[in-house]
Amino acid sequence: MADISDSAARTARDLRVVFSRLRRRIREVAQDADLSPSQESALTLVGKHGAATASALAAAEGVRPQSMATTLAALEHHGLIRRAPDPDDGRRQLVTLTDAGRARIEGNRQIREEWLARAFQDRYTEEERQTVRTALELMERLSRP
Secondary structure: OOOOOHHHHHHHHHHHHHHHHHHHHHHHHHOOOOOOHHHHHHHHHHHHHOOEOHHHHHHHHOOOHHHHHHHHHHHHHOOOEEEEEEOOEEEEEEEEEOHHHHHHHHHHHHHHHHHHHHHHHHHOOHHHHHHHHHHHHHHHHHHOO
16 A cells, blocks of 8 residues: 555545444444344345345345345244245245335335434534535545446
8 A cells, every 4th residue: 555645544444434333323223123133134135136036145145045044034024025936947936025024124214314314413513514415425436436
């Protein structure tokens, strides 16, 4: 990292730490006591992927298929997912969200957004919120290829 300035390295490190803490805090806001963090994560993943096999979900989540099977069994027990035969390959099962699973994901998303909006309202002045907006516009460049 000889060609990277101290300020760039420090900013990168601080940003990673702040984002990590903020992500953890946002997850805590909508955590339900009846689901583990891995179950919440898998539920969100099923919502993003749509119909998927357990092995595809395990690969996307970076866990062993056996671990994903256990997680999916718990989600099925809670009535949040359903499994059905794959129409293209009857030996496989596709995992999808139930109406309750979709409602839970949407409810969690809404809770998180409301918490974050309320935190900005209560903890920052209008000028500070505008500073954050400006910083976000600058940081948008990081997400571009």
